[in-house]
Amino acid sequence: MQTLTSGYRSLSLLVNLNWDRLLYICTIIFALFFGAFLGSLWVG
Numbered sequence: 001m002q003t004l005t006s007g008y009r010s011l012s013l014l015v016n017l018n019w020d021r022l023l024y025i026c027t028i029i030f031a032l033f034f035g036a037f038l039g040s041l042w043v044g
Contacts, residue, residue, distance in 0.1 A: 015022070
């Protein structure tokens, strides 16, 4: 149980330190999918 708790704590720390990078990556992925969707509407 202690290992599980410490693992969760370290994962939480990593997310807190890198949330802006995760948001940046998610925004880029969303923009690529949205661009592909618009491109498929335009061509199709």
